[in-house]
Amino acid sequence: MRHAHTVEQVRAAEAELMAKLPEGTLMQRAATGLAVAISNFLGGTYGARVVLLIGSGDNGGDALYAGANLARRGAQVTAVLLSDRAHAGGLDALKVAGGRVGSTDDIPSTDVVVDGIVGIGGRPGLRAEALAAVRVAERYGVPIVAVDTPSGVDVDTGATPEPHVNAALTVTFGTHKICHFVDPAATACGPVHLVDIGLDLPSAEVQVLQAADIRALYPVPHGESDKYSRGVLGLMVGSTQYPGAAVIATAGALAGPVGMVRYVGPDAVANAVREAHPEVVGDGRVQAWAIGSGLGDELDIPRIRELLDADEPVVLDADGLKALDDSGDHVDVLITPHAGELSRLLGVDRATVEGERLKYARLAAETFDVTVLLKGATTVIASPDGEVRINTNATPWLATAGAGDVLAGLCGALLAGGLTPLDAASAGAYLHAAAANLASAGGPTTAITVAQSLPEATRRLLS
Ligand SMILES: NC(=O)C1=CN([C@@H]2O[C@H](COP(=O)(O)OP(=O)(O)OC[C@H]3O[C@@H](n4cnc5c(N)ncnc54)[C@H](OP(=O)(O)O)[C@@H]3O)[C@@H](O)[C@H]2O)[C@@H](O)CC1
Numbered sequence: 001m002r003h004a005h006t007v008e009q010v011r012a013a014e015a016e017l018m019a020k021l022p023e024g025t026l027m028q029r030a031a032t033g034l035a036v037a038i039s040n041f042l043g044g045t046y047g048a049r050v051v052l053l054i055g056s057g058d059n060g061g062d063a064l065y066a067g068a069n070l071a072r073r074g075a076q077v078t079a080v081l082l083s084d085r086a087h088a089g090g091l092d093a094l095k096v097a098g099g100r101v102g103s104t105d106d107i108p109s110t111d112v113v114v115d116g117i118v119g120i121g122g123r124p125g126l127r128a129e130a131l132a133a134v135r136v137a138e139r140y141g142v143p144i145v146a147v148d149t150p151s152g153v154d155v156d157t158g159a160t161p162e163p164h165v166n167a168a169l170t171v172t173f174g175t176h177k178i179c180h181f182v183d184p185a186a187t188a189c190g191p192v193h194l195v196d197i198g199l200d201l202p203s204a205e206v207q208v209l210q211a212a213d214i215r216a217l218y219p220v221p222h223g224e225s226d227k228y229s230r231g232v233l234g235l236m237v238g239s240t241q242y243p244g245a246a247v248i249a250t251a252g253a254l255a256g257p258v259g260m261v262r263y264v265g266p267d268a269v270a271n272a273v274r275e276a277h278p279e280v281v282g283d284g285r286v287q288a289w290a291i292g293s294g295l296g297d298e299l300d301i302p303r304i305r306e307l308l309d310a311d312e313p314v315v316l317d318a319d320g321l322k323a324l325d326d327s328g329d330h331v332d333v334l335i336t337p338h339a340g341e342l343s344r345l346l347g348v349d350r351a352t353v354e355g356e357r358l359k360y361a362r363l364a365a366e367t368f369d370v371t372v373l374l375k376g377a378t379t380v381i382a383s384p385d386g387e388v389r390i391n392t393n394a395t396p397w398l399a400t401a402g403a404g405d406v407l408a409g410l411c412g413a414l415l416a417g418g419l420t421p422l423d424a425a426s427a428g429a430y431l432h433a434a435a436a437n438l439a440s441a442g443g444p445t446t447a448i449t450v451a452q453s454l455p456e457a458t459r460r461l462l463s
């Protein structure tokens with residue numbers, strides 16, 4: 001599992017550790033790890049040209065000491081000072097090692113720009129001098145390695161309301177920060193390399209589950225299992241208007257860990273579902289419901305509300321979200337909106353939700369007392385008790401019609417298999433993305449191919 005802590009948590013852990021160590025130790029650890037990462041990024045240091053963008057704080061200090069390290073190993077290192085103040089010890093170390101102070105004129109011919117403008121002490125946005133330097137790097141296509149965080153992003157929310165650095169690599173220290181995982185800031189980080197500096201941290205605000213974590217959650221059948229004990233999922237999806245949604249959501253459900261799938265809907269749609277999936281049966285007792293994909297105008301809001309209030313857990317998606325209200329106990333409900341659907345639920349515009357995905361996923365979880373899976377390049381999952389998980393393994397090729405129906409069916413199957421809404425959402429998002437990676441292999445794919453790739457993605461996870 002990977003963890004992301006808030007700035008406040010990092011500052012507290014840093015203060016505790018600094019009190020036990022000689023002054024400057026943490027910065028030396030950070031700078032050494034940064035220098036190694038930059039050297040690896042460049043494929044060597046001898047003769048490499050490095051420009052450091054230096055702000056007024058310790059983020060600049062990290063960059064200056066790393067620059068000194070690289071200069072000692074044969075790099076030509078130039079610091080561009082963007083403020084009246086710069087970390088004095090770091091600047092001395094750079095000069096002693098043979099580095100020099102230059103200007104933005106040095107940027108076009110450099111191999112890499114190191115963003116030491118601001119880190120966890122920064123406010124969103126870039127001041128004029130910093131912005132001008134970053135624009136030169138962008139214009140000349142010079143890659144930027146960000147120190148700790150890409151300057152200008154909002155570290156604790158992942159929002160990017162103003163201009164910011166877009167990094168080719170971010171090198172961070174001690175722990176991940178929320179901006180490393182939550183879009184749009186996560187995209188601005190590029191790959192993130194974590195340098196351990198020995199911080200002792202409390203439990204994290206945000207977690208990213210890895211393959212081993214998902215494997216441990218997945219409901220694997222055993223010798224005594226039968227089709228009922230593995231879980232039965234009811235599907236209330238698709239309509240005469242959108243019969244394909246039913247076929248696709250069923251494919252997602254059948255590729256999950258259920259023993260049986262029941263379909264409830266118009267006869268014509270049920271026939272289409274059974275033609276594609278003859279193993280599907282009709283109405284009866286279930287352990288969980290997946291409701292909503294492709295219901296169109298045929299959704300029966302009173303019936304959906306009955307199911308939301310019943311004991312069985314529910315995945316509520318797409319048109320079904322219209323039945324959600326903020327009264328009642330919905331802790332066993334998982335909703336799977338995209339930003340547009342979440343914006344309608346909360347009465348804010350879509351761009352606002354897209355700009356602050358973590359904030360609005362949490363708000364919806366709290367308002368409706370549900371677990372929220374907010375779909376996107378990085379998926380944000382927020383539970384009503386405040387836990388947050390991010391899924392980061394998706395491919396942009398997954399943005400294709402019907403992919404959400406596969407996810408709803410799969411999450412329903414995981415709920416019917418006995419997982420909590422938070423775990424079902426985590427495993428569902430992870431496996432959906434893993435299947436999409438297999439289906440796409442770097443090219444276009446379809447929702448049905450993603451569903452068909454789920455068994456292989458699951459086999460690879462479990463083996
Ligand atoms: N914590 C740890 O464990 C460790 C931390 N370490 C490192 O220290 C970094 C944090 O350093 P920090 O506290 O000195 O703050 P930092 O981010 O350099 O900002 C400094 C000043 O910049 C200014 N400023 C603000 N916004 C701005 C903007 N948009 N554009 C331009 N300027 C802006 C503002 O000052 P102002 O100019 O407003 O007076 C602010 O006070 C951390 O990210 C990591 O790299 C490691 O060395 C080791 C372990």
Ligand SMILES: [K+]
Binds near residue numbers: 116118146149150
């Ligand atoms: K930075």
